Amino acid sequence: MKVPSMIAAELRRLTASRMGIIALVALICVPILYGGLYLWANQDPYAKFPEVPVALVVDDTGAPSTSSGTEGSDPDTVNYGEDVADNLIEGNAFDWQRMTAAEAADALRDGAVDFTVTIPADFSSALTSAAGDDPHQARIDLETNDANNYLASSMGTQAVEKIRSSVAEMVGSEAAERLLTGLSDVRDGLVTAADGATQLTDGANTAASGSTTLADGTAKLADGTAQLATGARTLADGAQQVSAGNRQLADVADRAGSAVQQAADALPQVRTDITSTLVEQGLTQEEIDRVLATLDPLASRLQDGNTRVQSAVGDVDRLAAGAASVASGASELATGAGTVASGAASANDGAAQLRDGLGTLASGAAELRDGLSDGVTQIPASTPELRTLQADTISDPVKVSSDKVASAEDYGAGLAPFFAALSAWIGIYALFLIVKPISRRAITALHSPVRITLAGWLTPAALGAVQMVGLMGILAITLGFTFHNPLGTLGVMVLASATFAAIILALNVWLGSVGQFLGLVLMVLQLVTAGGTFPWQTLPAPLAALHHVLPLGYVVDAMRQLMYGGDLARAGWDLAVLAFWLVGALAFAMIGVTRMTHRRTLRDLQPSLIG
Structure with missing residues (x-):
């Protein structure tokens, strides 16, 4: 019996009754209903x-x-x-x-x-x-x-x-x-302060220049007053000497004046004594008069000399008194000149300190001016509009610019690869509830194990392809999902369904109804390890390891690449893994069929627990 004949025989068996047709149609619709309803319910929950x-x-x-x-x-x-x-x-x-x-x-x-x-x-x-x-x-x-x-x-x-x-x-x-408004006010204040500092610097420089001139003048003044003090002291000493000499002269003059005065005062008595003596000598009055006439001019001259002497003595006394006053004044002058010299020296020191201080002030004012100018340049000028824009930028400094290498249009489209792949497994699993994995008549007739295996696989694979075409129509037309590569996506779905058919076929060939149950277990394992919702890296280590082994994850990844416009090289690798699973499962099933054609047991003749 050839493969098409075995497939046709199985299809006739499935459609031999109305209930059989209803059951077949219902099972074909299982993945369409499962995938379509779930993705419809979750197409765009955010809306x-x-x-x-x-x-x-x-x-x-x-x-x-x-x-x-x-x-x-x-x-x-x-x-x-x-x-x-x-x-x-x-x-x-x-x-x-x-x-x-x-x-x-x-x-x-x-x-x-x-x-x-x-x-x-x-x-x-x-x-x-x-x-x-x-x-x-x-x-x-x-x-x-x-x-x-x-x-x-x-x-x-x-x-x-x-x-x-x-x-x-x-x-x-x-x-x-x-x-920012406060900073703008600070900047305005800094500008004003910088202008004031500039004026202060100019004034300080002018004052420093004047203080230098003042210091030079006070230095000269100090030198002059020092010389004045020395001269005044010399003058005072000389005046003291002159005063002492004048005093001595006044004393001598006073004694001389006293002697002359005594002589002048004694003239009348002397004239009387001379007259008496002449009378006693027997001179006549005429002779006495001639003698007195000779002496009287001398007395007159003595009296005149006495007058001049007394006048000179008065002058000498006044000179001595004046010299004493001069000496006293010269001494006071010397003392004052010393004080002036000391004050001039202090003034010179103060002027020097003032000069140095004003120089420091000028330097500091220049530094202040430069610092304020630098501060002004470091705070940029702004306008109210610019400050508003700056404030918005400061409060929200980071703008996220997102781009997608491959894009799913909404939440439902993001889940579509996972649920389409899962629907493919569920659909095949449901079909094997009524589809016989292998023809026992063919095995009994010792037909080729290859033909028996291919016929047992192609029947559910063809029905699975119908399921995937129907599901693709729901996704593309009813739900309106966009497919970057629709034919490629459909091809992955059909290949996935065919691969799952081969896997469940092999399990049924080797283990019968237990293998069918293991197909359910594998579905549960792949449900959690495929990485259809959260990234597979979030799985526990044992489950993450299964992600790299079981085929459903590769179906999900291949559909994502083709549906969203991702990396075709990755999709090619995923398809290669699926092809490996397909060929391996068919080979494993064929080995089981070969074993059955060569050795039959009573267990092989027992009906399946499932049907």
Whole structure:
């Protein structure tokens, strides 16, 4: 019997009755229904998030605004909680429902909402606390109920994280704009200070130049006053000597004047004595008169001399008194000149210190000017528009630019390779519930094991191909998934179905109904090791090892590469592994058929537990 004849005989057996036809059609539809319904239900769940009920509790009481009256000035108070609530409701990411805390707790417990988000009373005050002396973080409370839905908890966590990021960006932008405005004010102050420092530097340089001239003048003054002090001291010494000499002269003059005065005072008595003596000598009056006439001019001259002597003595006395005064004044002059010389020396020292100090001041002022100028250059000039843009950049500095080497259009398309591959296995497994793995008549007739094996494989493989074409139609037409390489994807699905048919055939040939059960076990193993949802690297080590051995993971990977436009070389390697499994399973089945043609046991004649 040839292979087509054996296939035709099996198909006639399957369609021999109305119930047989119904059963065959139903089993052919199993993978179509399984894959189609599951992917339809999960085609784009994110688009349904706006229908997910979430309780929103806003207890925020607001806080004083920290705005300093910059452009776009804020009101006196802010209420970030209300702002967040308005943004959430307008964003329509979920079905946000405003509730009180008690209502939200009841709704979460009853399953009326999937999670609750609470903005506490101190939310705004915490956000504005960074401007005060008690900064602390704001808090958003998330409450979930895994008894309602575990994934809702993950959704709530992601939602709150997005709220946190948006609030941080909003508050960070406002804080950054205030900071930048303050820096702009600082820059303006630095510009003014730099101008003042320039004027200070110019004035200090001028003062330093004047202090140098002053120091030179005070040095000369100190030298001159020192010389003056020396001369004044010499003058004082000379004046003292002159005063002493004049005093001696005055003493002599006084004695001489006294003697002359005594002589002048004695003239009348002397004239009388001379007259008496002449009378006693017997001179006549005429002779006495002639003698007296001779003496009287002498007396007159003596009297004149006495007058001049007394005048000279007075002059000498006055000279002596003046010399004493001069000597006293010269001494005072010498003392004052010494004081002046000392003061001039001190003034010279002070002028030198002033010169050095003003030089230091000029140098420091220049450094201050340069530092302020550098500070001005390090703070760039800005405008209100630029500061707003800078604040937005500071609050949200990183923009994620994403690109995909290969892209699945939505969540359902992302799961399609996994569930299509799994549907192929389920479809083949279901077919083997009614399809006989091998023809026992052919074995009894000792037909070729190769023909028997091929006929036993081609029948479910052909029916599996019909299943895959139907599933492909559901994915491409009904669900509208986009296929980068539709024919290649269909080819992988058909090859996968044929490979799975060979594997389950081999299990049935060798183990009968136990092999059919092992086909179910293999399906479960591949369900968890194929890496259809989470990356296979997240699996425990033993299961991760099975990922590299079992064929379903290679089917999933090949479909991804062809459906999304990925790496064709990877798809080629996956197909090579599938071909190895196909050939190996057929060879293993053929060996089993060969064994059965050469040796029959009573177990081979027993009916299958499955049918």
